[in-house]
Amino acid sequence: MHTKTLTALSQGLHQGDFTSEALTAHYLERIKALDAELNSFITVTADEALEAARAADKLLAVGKGGPLTGVPIAHKDIFCTKGVKTSCGSKMLDNFIAPYDATLVTQLQAAGTVMLGKTNMDEFAMGSSNENSFYGPVKNPWDLKAVPGGSSGGSAAAVAAGLCPMATGTDTGGSIRQPAAFCGLTGLKPTYGRISRYGMVAFASSLDQAGPFTRTAEDAALVMNAMAGFDERDSTSSDVPVPDYTKTLHDDINGLRIGVPKEFLSDAEGLTPEVKAAVQAAIAVYEKLGAVIQEVSLPHTGSTVPAYYVIAPAECSSNLARFDGVRYGYRCENPKNLEDLYKRSRSEGFGDEVKRRILVGTYALSAGYYDAYYLKAQKLRRIVRDDFQAAFAEVDVIAGPTTPSVAFNIGEKTDDPLAMYLSDIYTVAVNLAGLPALSIPAGFVEGRPVGLQLIGNDFAEGKLLNVAHQYQQATDWHKRLPE
């Protein structure tokens, strides 16, 4: 059953081919058997899952329920889940049981999904390899020596390994698309504001956006129908109407204008020849499907990583101030006084990468440096958005690599944060501009998946899923499964 897509499972459940309870039990079995090695889950909620599955079966038995009723899923451990540990991959929140559900969790629960558990992640979503988790690194199901990507590495690994058909993730600078690319999945980062951020532990509020990991674009369309929408509890969420994303999947892409940024295929940014070749081959597929390929320019691509690594840490330095050992979360033992309580709780509760970013962000916002760093980065952000808008005046979607290389080895870049940051070169610009983008499987390099990134204009998720689905109708990269 775990080899089926979510869409196929949904049909099976509604046709009575199997029950949600059986399906859920099957995934729980797989988690039990495989996850000790993969480490993709932080918490498994087996009893609650089986109970939810039985409730779903009752609905299905009487012909009720929607397309997601009874479908097992997993949530990145960044989403608050009432009564269940919500650790954010950090020692700081290792003891934190959220007293409320994130809006996204409520929405997917209301749609009938069955939560299997909470997935591993880089601490507070800071990382590109899932090596920054308090709960240890996650392994890539395609190659256990490789990282699954990050920060949503647990979600990606779990879906790729067939431990669940869909998992939620968050993408602040590539944290859905990069692990999707590394694990051979379809991963969508929607337009900023498309999915509520309420209940999602904040890393960089102006960049954070939730999205799904699935095996196919068709699956992503199905879950996006339940995930997208305005939330009055999130002032930055959008009230643009949500279309039925499954309706436009089959639209003809003949004549579609696809822009390929020349900066994305230049060798200067560390793009490996194998990935470049795979991306060019994918673009050739589109050409065969009738798309018109056109070169575009995103001239400030080289500045996006520096701008991102000012804005994201600046916001994180403020967002993470609430973890002070006073009300919840980790508190150091026997604090001598208030200052000692703050210093030790935060020094002991946060990992190195989180501390590094808090320091960078605090510095960037400090009096005397604000204009030179934060303000300048914000100006650059506007320019990056303008670059995209200029490109979208000429093309419908933008295509390119998701990452410069395929998944690297565990431990390969841990001592070089800068090299790690630079691997975000193709993804961060999209967050800075607030645009939707997805990554789909487009080949392999020595057994490790390559991701093709498609970027759309504001609220063009439907178009992106359509374009991705058409590719998946013509190719079978997404059908391959790791051993």
Added chain:
Amino acid sequence: MQWETVVGLEIHAQLSTQSKIFSGAATAYGAAPNTQACNIDLGLPGVLPVLNKATVEKAVKFGLSIDAELAPRSVFARKNYFYPDLPKGYQISQFELPIVGPGHIDIVYDGDSKRVGITRAHLEEDAGKSLHEEFPNLTGIDLNRAGTPLLEIVSEPDMRSAKEAVAYAKAIHSLVRYLEICDGNMQEGSFRCDANVSIRPKGETKLGTRTEVKNVNSFRYLERAINYEVERQIDVIESGQKVTQETRLFDAAKNETRSMRSKEEATDYRYFPDPDLLPVDIDRAFIESVRAELPELPHEKQQRFVNEYSLSEYDANVLTSNPEMANYFEEVVTAAEQPKLAANWVMGELMAALNKENLEIADCPISAAHLGGLLQRISDNTISGKIAKEIFTMLWHHPQKTADDIIEAQGLKQVSDSGAIEAMIDDVMNANPKQLEQYRGGQDKLFGFFVGQVMKLSKGKANPQQVNELLKKKL
């Protein structure tokens, strides 16, 4: 050397909304600790603020009433600092783009009037409270107040004395209460003042180094704190030292200010726009809809009292100092139809009685209608002013009774029947033949004696004017 005092005030007015500025939790004062703090106020992971529109409306109301420029777009910013009663580790405030821009207010004190500039007013959330007393070796945190909406009103350094500063603070206090945007309760902390105080040689135009005095929770303390601080700064400078820019705490018990933290120790708040909140855009239509709701403002009411009731500027100023007092006065006028008499009684007898028992006008046992009823009986000569004062005391203790009830029950009605008065005069003349002889012999000052005797005989009820006239005739 002659020194000039320079004062600017930062006033925090708690906006009287049902719910908090960024959450749906209630704002009522005095609830059990942490019972009015929701997930958002607690700063739980993942929660987000949503702006309470009522706070924007109240800020705009204030801006319109001080003739201020209103920002078409204002921005919430995060003020970052660590403190246990600040759950998020930052306070959401406004920094570069406040909602209310420059405006002004005219203040009246000691017969002078003066225009004070208001630099800005911005919206922000309050922090919680740290409780040290009840918990030995521990600090209690009560987050009920966290997220309560505040309007911080920052004045120009336009005040030149503690008295002027108090007059300004009182004018703002009166204004926010008229606008019904703040209950003005200083004991409960709904209206708090911080004073920026500096001195400079008279004639100097450059500002001296200022200190900020915090924790002043009454007008009386404000005056004392500023006066203390001015004296202290003069001493510092005259002894050859320099005033340090710092924050000082006023200690009401010791009647002094003491250093809290110096500029060097001051936190770098690392302000930046809050990415969780959209900029606040207000358009003309919204401003006009708020303007249409504006009540009569203190200075407008004062002018009307002068014109409509022919009151002096001073009387009008006192009677409009707060909206309840002004309303009470107007109700008395409606019942008694004698504005001058009403003003005298409200400002005299009534205020004295309220002050004596430390009561607000809202808690006054005598209703405006009842006081008006009493005054009516004075103006239609049913009772004398002296009797009226006695009845006033009785009304104070028996709020359900009217003046007419008391007059009736106690037979206090003034005797204006000339026959009856003449009879009493005859009795007095007969009883005091010696005095009568002396009076008639030229001792004019004995006239008062006869008036007194007649009034005594009538138990104060005889119409004094008639007594005078008839006595003159008879004697």
